[in-house]
Amino acid sequence: MLQSKDYLHKQGYEVIYGDTDSLFVKLKEGEGDDAKTNGERIASELNDYWKKRLKDEFSVTSFLELEFEKYYSRFVLTPLRGGEQGAKKRYAGLLKINGQEELEFVGMEFVRSDWTKLAKEFQVQLYMKVFNDEDVRDWIRNVVNKVNRGGYDDKLVYRKRLRKEIDEYQKSGPPHVRAARMINKTSGTVEYVITKRGPVPIELTHGDLDYQHYIEKQLKPIADSVLGLLGESFDSIIKSPQLDFFD
Incomplete structure (x- = not known):
């Protein structure tokens, strides 16, 4: 994959992420308008490159077949908690399927069945707003305020x-x-x-919900996974003097 990355760089493409069996390639300006055609062309050219190279250098036939899989119109590689480097298999992307925008999360909280409904919905809405270049600060403050007021008790x-x-x-x-x-x-x-x-x-009385737990353990990790890339943090947003959530 490293040598495939080098080849693509020479063709003017930026490889923004890769693992053992895939490469994430940033298309050139204007190529996203016909992403499927351009993606398939890049895969075909890369296959041809390996066939020729292996035949010329080692006299062997290449059976390597890279395929174009999907196109993300927006993509974010999220960092490990507590770190600044992107995490392996931990990313989110915006797809267009049958004319509709859909989010795809890999290696993140959304795919964990034991997280709350609040966390899953918060993550989807947050990333959709980020991908659409919307300001999320007031929205995050409103979500936290509503949690503290019991507005999401059925999603905890x-x-x-x-x-x-x-x-x-x-x-x-x-x-x-x-x-x-x-x-x-x-x-x-x-x-x-x-x-x-x-x-x-839930079968027993539970009127004393610990809202701070849900804010710190469910909302904050999700928010900070993307806010750091925007130069923001969950704590700095909710502790803004514009609104005090803990009165």
Whole structure:
């Protein structure tokens, strides 16, 4: 893949990301208007390059067949938490399918089934706004304000499956195990919320939701995964003197 990257650079293309079996190539100005044709052409030219090179240098036939897979009109490679470098298989892109814009997340929170509905919806809306060059600061402040006022209480449920017998977990156990023990649940998926008392299954009273937990553990990681690329941070936005969320 490194040598393919070198070849593409010589053709005037920027390779912005690559792993063991794929390359992400930035098209030249105007080529995105016919991305499929240009993507297929680049793949074909790269295949021809390898066929000729392997035949000339090693007298072998190349069976390598790179294919154009998809075109992202907007793309972001998100950094590892706590780091500045892009993470392997951790990115988001904007696709157009049947005339409709769709977001695709790889290696990020959206694909984790145990995250809350609030987190998933927040991520989709945030990235869509970023990809459409919208200012997100006031919107983020409004989401946090609504969380603190109980406006998303129906979207704060965690769902996680018990993967072994309940007695096989340590007494302290992860949150879903502690919640399961409160209702003597021994198998299946546990639905619970985080309260100021800790994890509580939704079957029990849970009026003391810990909103700060959801802000810090669900919203903040998602926001900071992209805000850093814009020179912003979640904390700096919500602590703006324009609005105090914790009165």
